[in-house]
Amino acid sequence: MSAGMNRSTGRILTDWDHCVQSIRCIMTTPFFERVCREYVGSHAVKLLGEPANSTTILRLQWAICLAIELFEPRAVPYRISITDLDRTGASSWVIQVIYRPNALEGDFTPSGIRTLVFDPTVSGQIVLDKSFDEVA
Numbered sequence: 815m816s817a818g819m820n821r822s823t824g825r826i827l828t829d830w831d832h833c834v835q836s837i838r839c840i841m842t843t844p845f846f847e848r849v850c851r852e853y854v855g856s857h858a859v860k861l862l863g864e865p866a867n868s869t870t871i872l873r874l875q876w877a878i879c880l881a882i883e884l885f886e887p888r889a890v891p892y893r894i895s896i897t898d899l900d901r902t903g904a905s906s907w908v909i910q911v912i913y914r915p916n917a918l919e920g921d922f923t924p925s926g927i928r929t930l931v932f933d934p935t936v937s938g939q940i941v942l943d944k945s946f947d948e949v950a
Contacts, residue, residue: 816828816829816832816833816888816915816916816918816919817832818832818835818836820835821835821839829915830913830915830928833886833888833889833913833915834930836885836886836888837882837886837889837930840854840855840856840881840882840885840886841856841858841859841878841881842856842859843855843856843859844856844857844859844860845857854885855881856877856878856880856881857873857876857877857880857881858874858877858878858881860877861873861874861877863903865903866899866903866905871896871899871905874907875894875896878891878894878907878909879891879894882909882911887914887917887918887922888913888914888915888917888918889911889912889913889914889928890911890912890914890924891909891910891911892910892911892912892927893908893909893910894907894908894909894910895907895908895909905932906931906932907931907932908929908930908931908932909929909930909931909932910927910928910929910930911927911928911929911930912924912926912927913925913926913927913928
């Protein structure tokens with residue numbers, strides 16, 4: 815079981831909630847921003863504001879997949895899909911991952927597929943929400 819502290823409340827977070835917070839932190843941190851871990855982060859933040867075309871969408875899918883694959887061992891990217899794109903470039907994304915709750919301890923046994931949703935309407939930035947639980 816993995817545990818950590820909730821960044822907002824200071825309370826203990828465990829299991830899936832801790833994994834969601836970690837992914838949120840990774841996805842909203844540009845590379846070289848963290849002082850002692852400058853190699854941790856994502857290119858997704860750098861792609862915000864780029865033209866909303868198929869190349870940018872593919873680059874954003876790649877950035878999401880790479881960041882999760884490199885920095886969160888409890889989640890293996892399974893499917894990354896864009897669900898909505900409007901004229902202004904605002905988009906919604908659904909990210910499905912294979913959740914491995916004990917990966918930090920070396921047990922890579924999956925416990926199912928979990929879903930995260932990008933919600934760009936909250937605070938005008940990327941926010942990951944665990945609005946869907948296990949689907950398989």
